[in-house]
Each structure stands twice: as C-alpha cells, then as structure tokens.
Amino acid sequence: TAYCSWIFDSYLCWPPTRAGETALQKCPPTKGLDPTKFAERRCTEEGKWEGKLGVPSTNNQGWTNYTNCYLPEVLELLRKLGNDAEIKLNIAKRTRTLEMIGLVTSLIALVISLIIFYRFRSLRNNRTRIHKNLFIAMVIQVLIRLTLYIDQAIIRNADENAKPLYSIENTPYLCEASYILLEYARTAMFLWMFIEGLYLHNIVTVTVFQGRFPHAIYAIVGWGVPVLMTVIWAGFTAVKSNQKCWYNYNLTDYYRILEGPRLVVILLNFVFLFNIIRVLVVKLRQSHTSDVEQVRKAVRAAIVLLPLLGITNLLNMSKAPLDRSPFEFAVWSYVTHFLTTFQGFFIAMIYCFLNGEVRTAILKSISVWMSLRGHHDWAHRRRSFFSVNFPTNAETEQPQQQPPQNGVDLKRQRTSQLQPSRQRSTWINLLFLTKPKNQKQREQPPESVIFDISD
Template sequence: MMNGTLCDELYKNFNYSINEDYCRHTFDNELCWPPTKAGTNITQLCPRKKGTDVTKLAYRICTDDGQWDYNNKSDMKEKGYTYYDDCFLPRLRDLINMCKAMEFETCLKISTRTRQIEMVGLSLSLISLVISLSIFCRYRILKNNRTKIHKNLFIATLLQVVVRLVIYIDQSLEQRIIENVPYLCEACYVLLEYAKTTMFMWIFIEGLYLHNIITVTVFQEYSYMKLYFWMGWAIPLLMTAVWVFTMVFAVDNIGCWYLYYFLPYYWILEGPRTAVILVNMLFLLNIIRVLIVKLRQSHTSEIQQVRKAVKAAIFLLPLMGIANILFVVDFRLFKSAWKFALWSYTTFFVTSFQGFFIAVLYCFVNGEVRIAVRNSITVYMSLRNHNGIPRRNSAFVSGVTAMEPEQ
C-alpha cells in the first residue's frame, strides 16, 4: 500500500532537467504524484475508494512557477490540491457540491438528526409490528384470509425494520463488524432490498384482494391464497436475484456495494416497486367507484367491513407512494439548507414509520381486532373478579364463571 515513505523512495533518483522547473513529487494520502514539469497537468486513475469510479481520472496542476496548485486552500499550500471531483459517482458528487454550498457542518447536522428520526421510527415500528403479529396469532376469530395477508405484510415489513436497525446499530459502533466481514455487508443489503420488495408486493396484494372482493362477482378467495403467497415471496426473490446478478458482474465492488442506490442498476428493484404503487392507485380508484355504487344499493355488514379496509388503503397507498417518489428526488433541486432538511426529515420520517402506520391501520384501529381484544379483557376481568369472591357452587358458561344462587 502506497504511503509517503514509499513515494519518496520511488522518486529519490529522479533526473530533473536543469533548464526546466518542476513540481516535486508528493503523496496526498491517496496517490503518489511524480515530479511534473511546470505549466502542465498530470492525471492518474482514481483510487479504489467507496463511492468512486476507478475508470475516471484525478488530476493535479503544476503552475508556471513550479508549485502545485492549491485551489486557494491555505491548508493545502505546501502539498498542493488534488482534483478528485470526477472520481465520485454522479449523485454523490451532486451531494458533495450541495453540502459545500451550505457548509459541511450544516449538512452533517441534518444527517445526524435524520438518523435520529429513523432510529425512533424504526424502533416504534418494531414494537408495533411485534404487538400486531402477536394479536393476529393469538385470537382465532381473526384467522381469516384477509388477516393472513395482513400478517404476511407485517412479517415483510418487520424483516425490513430489523435488518435496517442491525445495519444502523453496526454503523454507530467504533468497530463496524458488518462492514469488515467479507460478503456479510452485501448479504445484509441484499436481505434489506428483498424485504423492501416483499413489503411492496404484499401491499399490492392487499390492493388486489380488495379489488377482487369488490369487483369480481364470484370470487373464490381460498383458491387464490397460494397464488398470493408465491406472488408475495417468490417474485421479490426473483427480482432481487436479478439485481444481485447484475451488481456482481457489472459493478466493481470496492466494499459493501457502497451507495448502490445511486447506481442505475437500482431501478431493477425501484422500477417495479414504483409500478406496484401506481397499479394499486388504479385499483383503489376503481374500488372507490364500485363501492359507491354498492353502498347505494346495499348496507350489509360485509360491505361495511370492506369500506373500512378501503379507508385504510386510501391512507396507506399514497403514503407509500410519496415515500418512494421522495427517495429518488434529485439532490440538485436543493439550493438551500432548509430545503434539504425538509426533504430529508420528511422522506426518512415516512419510510422509517411505515411499519408503525401499517400496524395502526391494519391492527390497532381494526374493528375486529378491537372487539376481540375487548372481549378477551372482559373475560379476563370477569374471571379475576369471580375468583376473588367466596362461593359454594359455580359453573363455567362460555368460558366465564357464573355464580349460581342458593336455593
């Protein structure tokens, strides 16, 4: 590995022309630059670093007086300045330029606060999803096809939340274990993207299920559950496999697929996710149209239940779509710190609290869930109260102790 000592050793016997001025060799902590004639530029391939394109060129300028150009940076006057601008990935370069314009300290503060919002949102989502899954698994009355779809959505979202928390916690440690273990970091990001894709697919299935119930005259929902299962877990697996295959063979991996979401190959996953949101929006519009007609004709309990499910979808689907659209917004749109802060806080608030929103909409405010939990609490309180009263004769009726009056 190159360092200052090796660089000095490499050019200690360099033959300088007597009649020409030279900028002396130097090491800029990344590359060793050879002696260069005054008034010329010198280029080298970019170093293998995270976020760089090793096929691009970095360069230095040797001025006419035989001194390295230092780009008006006083701390670089002695060794000179290396222009690495072209080395960075385009989206990363935009981000760096934006942070330069608003000062790096401000940019860092916004990033730190954003990560704090994410940790709160992910933690709350984790707790909410675990509680929701426990409720759906505990009560038999909630075991139907609609709640099976909900549970799969919860599992997919929970998987994403857990992986993201593990990655973030590892990044906060002084010794980043995941990043330093070969292939473990890439495996974590593959699992994360698979979980994200399954979450979007199960949201699509939620919309498809509602659409079929409302619009299909004879809908055999039981016969479709296996198809839904394969759609929810197998199709995302195939999409993720295609993306991984592309990344392995098309990207020069210099460590953990750094900033992989800035690469065009990310649209292998992001494109279908966005398409899923758009199709679900179309489903939702048609569902609302048909539901309005049916509500005028009938007010059965089944229609009322579907209407409640549609209300949840009306809130959730635009929320997921907004998060997806905001995440791919070009950084170059932000010319001031407050705009970047607003984008950052809004985008990552929505994405990190997704699990919480899903748990609230499909579990905590679900009428069936509330009735099941309320009945369970009533039974528990009744049993507790009766167990505390002396009695001679008792009988259990429907799982609740009932006292018999003395004759």
C-alpha cells in the same frame, strides 16, 4: 532542481515530485470513487504544492484533485447540491435520526401485532393471513435497515487513529448480502401490498366471489417473485459495479429492475383504491346521503387505505429535489422519510390496535383471566373508536350460539332479531358482501367487509 516534499492527504501518500510536474495516483477504493481512474497533484515551479483552483498553497499542504475519481452519479449529485451542499447534508443527517425513531417505533408495533394475530384463534381468517405476511416482510426490512444504520453510525463515530473496526460495511460479501436481503424484503413488502389491494378489490367490486382462498398463489407471488427480481438485479449490480459494498447502487440505471415493478404495484393499487372509492360513493348515493357527507366519507376511506396499499411510498420513489432551496429539500426529506419509516406503525395501529375485533379478543381474554382470579364483575364496556371489522371465526370451527337460559333472555333475543340495528350517524359504514356458493343472493353471506371510521 526544486522538489515538493512528500505528503499524506488522508487518503493517499504522495511522493516527492519535481517542480512543474503533476503527480498521478490511482484513486483510493473509497465510496463514490472509481479506483480505476487517477487522482492528481501538481507541484508549482517554486517547489510548492498547488492549492485549489491553481492558487498557491499558503501552508504548503496543497490540494489533491479527486474530480476525475468521482463516479458519474456522484458528480451529478454534487452538481445538484450546488453551493448549499453542506446545509443539505446536515439536513440529511438529521433525517437519519428521524428514520431511526420511525423504524424502532414501527418494529415494536409490527412485532406486537404479529404476536396478537398468532396468539388469538378468533383472528385467524383469510384477511389476517395476508396481513401477517405483509407484517413479516416489513419486520425483516426494518431489522436489516436498523442494523445497517447502527453499523454505519458506529463506523463514522469511531476514532480515526484507533484500530479499524470490523463491521458490515467493511466486510466483503457480508455488506452486499445485507443489501440484497434488504431489497428482497422491500420488494416482498410491495408485492404483499399488491395482494392486499387485489384481495380487497375483489371482495368489494366482484358481486360473486367463488372458490377457495388462493393462499398458495399469493405466497408464490408475495415471496417467490421477489426472489427472481432480486436475483436478476443482484446479478447486474455485481457485474456492473466496481464499488465496495455497491455504494450508491440506488442511483444506478439497473436499480430500475426493482423500482420499476414497485412503481407498477403502486399504480395498480391506486387503481384499486379509485375503484373501491367509486363503489363506496355509489352505495352512499343509494342510501341518500348528502353530497358533503359522501365526500367526507370517501376521503376518510381513502386515508385509511393509503398506507396499507403502499401509496405513501410514491413520494419516496420520486426524485429528490436536490437542486431546490434547502427549505424545500428539508420539507421533502422530513415528510418523505416520516411516511416511509412510520408506515409500519400506521398500518399496525389501524389494522390491529384500533381494530374492533382485535380489541374484543384482547378484552375477552383479559376478562377470562380476571374472572379466574375472582374478579367476576369485570367486563369490557367500550369498543374501539375506529375498527375494521371482519368475522374471524377460526377456520376449523363453526360459530357457536349460546342458548337462552330463561324466558327473559329468549324474549330479549327475539326482540333484538325483530328490531333493526341502530348505527351512529358519525360512523362510516361500508358493507361489501360476497356471495357464497349454492345460496340465494338475498341471503346474508358468511364473510363481509365493514369499514367503520368515526368522525
């Protein structure tokens, strides 16, 4: 009786099999495969391993049928990729390089922004409190994602014949814990974006904004609610998934426990954005601005708020066009991951580095430092071309006014008070005032929000 000789197919070692029979073995515990199912190899009547699609193997290596081993979501993924699977996988590999660049850039920008916000006392206000919490959530997410990407790259580039490396991906519990923390940080980021939108919306649309800043409530919503959501999702995943390191957990149905609330946050922020733009247009009409200028200013304001409110994540949360042409898939992949990974950089750039008040605080500090070293003629003369200005007196201090030193200064001060301030026509100025307690509505409130966007 003829037999097919034993063979190793890189995953399983197959014993000698009688001609005309099919050998079965449990699927290997590899990503995307179900270890409770069986892979098969068929030995032909001639005593040779059967090739793919029933064709006899020319080199007697044969073909192992792992089709039954694939998870349903992986089979659906392969079906959508079709004949262009290899091309699309290469696109995905190049996208990973773009992600690494974006994550590193965002991490550097966010860390520098946090240092600036914590370093300067003049920047400590309610709005920057929210900014700092959002930046911290984004930093945690970026750090974990970078760590996982680097770990995966080391494992994939390791020599197959070398001793297996210890890594996050092949360490039980550590890998799952990393993804749990990643999803927690991502959920916290979305909820702090919701708080950003809610706070801005209340200042813009509510004419009377009374009461103290609800920092404790915001902290519970921003950091506490994600704990509950993540614990529920992790419990379902641990029970339902039999995969090592929860491979492809984002393709499962119970991942909607996290993605559903995130999508609701984006939709609510979209409503906030629409209402803010509506108020802006009303104020522009009251100032007798031309229709073209109104549209242009409204579009600029929307572009500024898109990354802060997380609306750019909507494209990433949509289904990938895997069944489309490689060109369409490449466009979607590059654009989506560019917006997602560079999001931290854009937010830090708009709301910190290009912020007029941040620049003023930094230049003032540099001016003092230079003056102490004998450079008394050094002074900053230029403000930022883009700024989001807020009065940021320290929460425990009152604004101080320097008395005029002589009659000339007093005359200049009186003249500046009598003359209205001149503004360049190339700037968008959106002023949202909040009414303090026990004051008339006509009086200038102590807190205002001004968005200045240059041409």
